[in-house]
Amino acid sequence: MTKVLIATEKPFAAAAVEGIKKILKEAGFETLLLEKYTDQTDLVKAVEDADALIIRSDKASRQVIEAGKNLKIIVRAGAGYDNIDLAAATEKGIVAMNTPGQNSNAVAELTLGMLVFMARANFKGGSGTELKGKKLGIHAYGNVGKNVARIAKGFDMEVYAFDPFVSKETIEKDGVKVFETIDELYNTCQYISLNIPATEKTKKSINFELLSKMPNDATVINTARKEVIDEEELKKFFVARPDFKYISDIAPDCHSELLQFENRYYSTPKKQGAETSEANINAGLAAANQIVKFIKTGDKTFQVNK
Ligand code: 3PG
Numbered sequence: 134m135t136k137v138l139i140a141t142e143k144p145f146a147a148a149a150v151e152g153i154k155k156i157l158k159e160a161g162f163e164t165l166l167l168e169k170y171t172d173q174t175d176l177v178k179a180v181e182d183a184d185a186l187i188i189r190s191d192k193a194s195r196q197v198i199e200a201g202k203n204l205k206i207i208v209r210a211g212a213g214y215d216n217i218d219l220a221a222a223t224e225k226g227i228v229a230m231n232t233p234g235q236n237s238n239a240v241a242e243l244t245l246g247m248l249v250f251m252a253r254a255n256f257k258g259g260s261g262t263e264l265k266g267k268k269l270g271i272h273a274y275g276n277v278g279k280n281v282a283r284i285a286k287g288f289d290m291e292v293y294a295f296d297p298f299v300s301k302e303t304i305e306k307d308g309v310k311v312f313e314t315i316d317e318l319y320n321t322c323q324y325i326s327l328n329i330p331a332t333e334k335t336k337k338s339i340n341f342e343l344l345s346k347m348p349n350d351a352t353v354i355n356t357a358r359k360e361v362i363d364e365e366e367l368k369k370f371f372v373a374r375p376d377f378k379y380i381s382d383i384a385p386d387c388h389s390e391l392l393q394f395e396n397r398y399y400s401t402p403k404k405q406g407a408e409t410s411e412a413n414i415n416a417g418l419a420a421a422n423q424i425v426k427f428i429k430t431g432d433k434t435f436q437v438n439k
Contacts, residue, residue, distance in 0.1 A: 135162040135428055136203075137421070138183035140176050140191050143403070144168040145210070146410035149417035153187070156421040160429070173197070180204065185424045187417070188216070190404065193229075195221040206427050208435075210416040211236055211407055212276065213358060215331040219438040228427060230435040232419040234276040236412035240382075241280030243406050244326055244356050245288065247380045247399070251352055255396055262350075265289040270322030271309070274299045277356070278328040282309045293322055319346035324354070331358035341366035341373075349376050356382040356406045371397065382406045 137157050139150065154164045167179040173192065180186060180201040186193065193207050198221040207217060209231045222229045253261035269285050271278040274296035282292045292309045295318040301311045312318045319325065329335045340363040355362060364387045370377060371394050384400040391398040426432040
């Protein structure tokens with residue numbers, strides 16, 4: 134019988150787990166569950182018997198992949214798949230997939246929520262500012278970026294985007310103005326929302342020079358990955374620009390050093406962009422359905438290690 138391991142250090146909402154189990158049961162598959170594990174060796178052990186693996190930000194390292202003797206497919210229930218060792222998966226002929234778009238509304242709602250929090254003096258009672266009429270630059274117009282644009286327009290923000298991988302026409306259809314260069318985006322926008330994936334190209338790409346282009350009272354919100362910021366340069370920029378604010382859904386490694394910049398820096402204690410039952414259900418069920426389709430028919434839609 135096909136065994137599917139759900140390995141989530143940060144568990145899905147109970148309703149999502151129930152939904153996944155139901156889909157797998159109807160397909161005649163068995164569900165194995167490893168939640169809230171604290172040691173990577175627990176995952177290495179649990180994957181031994183599995184034919185398929187569902188994860189969130191859990192690390193599908195080479196060690197995990199090699200331990201999965203029967204493993205045929207890994208699905209990252211979510212967008213970013215920088216936590217999967219794709220080379221190791223490809224070497225072993227394992228298909229890796231994500232579930233694009235399934236949790237993007239949750240991340241986008243949090244983005245705007247955190248922007249309001251920072252603009253309103255961290256809800257401490259002081260006088261803040263409004264988002265209406267302000268310029269928001271969306272750095273990468275994927276599923277999250279698109280949803281951020283939709284919600285920001287409800288706040289009457291002026292929305293701009295830069296994304297060399299999405300056509301101008303596609304972005305403009307959403308009533309969003311397109312910049313051809315990254316410099317124009319950072320030069321123009323007081324607010325920037327980072328929605329880029331962490332790749333070899335984007336890691337540390339948000340640096341002092343780029344941030345320096347931003348106008349006065351600049352705010353950057355990062356709900357993407359901490360790796361995309363050059364942290365050494367971020368710390369320097371905080372000192373150089375007393376007007377600059379940084380909000381992050383993933384605490385940077387220099388979190389404790391940034392805490393001194395009270396009211397200009399905030400990070401959630403644990404990544405919670407996709408922490409809604411809706412997002413868990415959407416992404417979890419999509420992952421289960423993709424596995425069933427792949428095992429039964431060989432369907433490889435959403436494969437990311439082609
Ligand atoms: C994603 O890449 O989908 C988000 O960062 C959510 O990650 P999570 O499932 O670990 O919360």
